[in-house]
Amino acid sequence: MYDQLTAEHVKLLGQREKEKIAMHKEKINLEKESRDRQLNEERRKKRNEEKQNHKAEVDLVERLQNEMEAERNLQQQKRD
DSSP states (O other), rough: OOHHHHHHHHHHHHHHHEEEEEHHHHHHHHHHHHHHHHHHHHHHHHHHHHHHHHHHHHHHHHHHHHHHHHHHHHHHHOOO
16 A cells, blocks of 8 residues: 555656656747747848838938029029
8 A cells, every 4th residue: 555655656746747848848838839939920020110210311302402403403493
């Protein structure tokens, strides 16, 4: 009877250890997935920010070119 209880106890300890290992692995996987999602979100935000900055620069250049063209036209009209 003692041997049977000891065997059962050892079996239960083994199951608990397996459960702890499985829970630890699950925790690691969840942390990894969370970190991956966060990195992807940061990359997406950075790409969007770069696109917005590029568009702002293009808009600025176009505006300056238009202003220069208007100034040239004004100068040309004054000469004529």
